[in-house]
Amino acid sequence: MRITVFGASGRAGRAFLHAAARxxxxxxxxxxxxERLAGAPAARV
Structure with a gap:
């Protein structure tokens, strides 16, 4: 599934991004x- 995460550098957005990527x-x-997304799973920014 393709997912767009708004606010992905925040606490909840980052957790959701990691869960979706996993x-x-x-x-x-x-x-x-x-720059605040450094270390995040592979995602298009």
């Missing part, structure tokens, strides 16, 4: 500052 979903992260 479940095998294709994720797109929408963030204000891509």
């Amino acid at each position: 479940a095998g979903h294709e994720c797109t992260a929408v963030v204000r500052d891509p």
Whole structure:
């Protein structure tokens, strides 16, 4: 499934992004500052 996560650099957004990636979903992260997403699972930013 393709999922877009708004606020992916925040606490809840990051947790959701990790869970979705572990479940095998294709994720797109929408963030204000891509640098804050360092170390996140493979996602299109």
